[in-house]
Amino acid sequence: MKKLITTLFTLIFLTSINSYAQEQNHENHDMNKEEIIIRSGSIDPNGMLLKVAVEGMVCDFCAQAIEKVFLKKDEVVGITVDLDNQNVLIALKEDTNISDDTVEELFINAGYNVAEINREKL
């Protein structure tokens, strides 16, 4: 029993150190870049990019929910959920758009609130 608990906590300790190091790397990396990274799907170089500040995203399940909801929309080609900064980047197809009201409604229907929406033409 003691062996099992010791092994378990050693594994957690090692995982924590490794992840903490990665956490520091992510922070340093994020400060030096302005590039757009789309985690799920792709980016249309002639499309629009929405940057949405979201409230209530605390875990991977939240991120997955938001991805699933938005990737069902025909206008959306890709999405990145940034839990660190509580932002969601939504890449749209060329010549398509989604209104702020629709974006807000989609987030509310997924269980989250929108604080701010910014748009950028690529």
Add this chain to the structure above:
Amino acid sequence: MFIKILLLSILSFSSVCFARPVSYPDGWTFMTKNNSEIHSAHLHYSPTFNKSLGYRIEYSKSREYTVHTLHYNYLMKRWNTRSSQANFYTKKGIGILHTDFESYESKLKYAGYFGVSADWETRRYFASYENRAFIAEKIDSHFSQKAKIGIAPYIGDYGDLHTWLMFEVSHNPKDTDTITYSPIVRFFYETNLLEFGINNNNKFSFNYIKRF
């Protein structure tokens, strides 16, 4: 014994294979909870982000009964902020209890339960409370409640393996040990959530949740 329960749970439910009682719209969730007293499995569908309806089966070891219920969860209220989320849920189920215990040979009885739960979570801290009142005509009725707190030793990115260290206090007035304490380790990877715990009576618990 513990390994046996773990393997049996995974093997038994891998074909249907999730901690939140509700999911995203059109999402399915499978969850199994196992401790020294109860084994349960629950599959539910969420038509909207605040409701889920599913089938739940529960086996009570000491009372030797199995309960099959239609289970409904309702997220009454959610509070979202930039760094946290808090929820208040109601949970209810109605169905049939089957038991061979003592003189109740192959008895079928109507059974049902109602409970509330609340949680608060940031990416670093977690706290939850839940209770349940269970009633099965002439066979069993009891009230149970538990509270859990947790901390993430590191904050991983989306898609990383997340680890939580938790502590749970359970209050079951009808059990021999009415209050038990359990340190729990939670692993959370992609759509899988796994919890292992051991209580002050050296009894293991194992919970698994999959969302799909």
